[in-house]
Amino acid sequence: MDVQIVRLEERLKSIEGMLTAIADEQKAASEGRRRGYEAQERAEREMIGINFRLSAVEKSVEAIRPTTAELEKVRDRVV
Structure with a gap:
């Protein structure tokens, strides 16, 4: 009887x-997912910033297009 109790205690x-160990693995997995989500959010914010900057560059290029066209005409005349 005592041997069975000892074996049962060992199993427990x-x-x-x-x-x-399972609880620790779940915590580590949760932390990994959290870091992944944070990295994804940072990348998304950076992409939004790049899109805004690209839009500003496109607007600037459009704004100087008439000047560029005039410069091309003058260049052609000089040649």
Whole structure:
């Protein structure tokens, strides 16, 4: 009877250890997902910033297009 109790206690300790390991793995996985989401959000914010900057550059190019066309005409005349 005592041997069975000792074996049962050993099994319970083993199960407890496994449960602790599973809980630790779940915490690590949760932390990894959190870091992944944060990295994704940073990348999204950077892309939005790049889009705004690109739009500003496109507007600037459109604004100087008449000047560029006139410069091309003058260049052609000189040639």
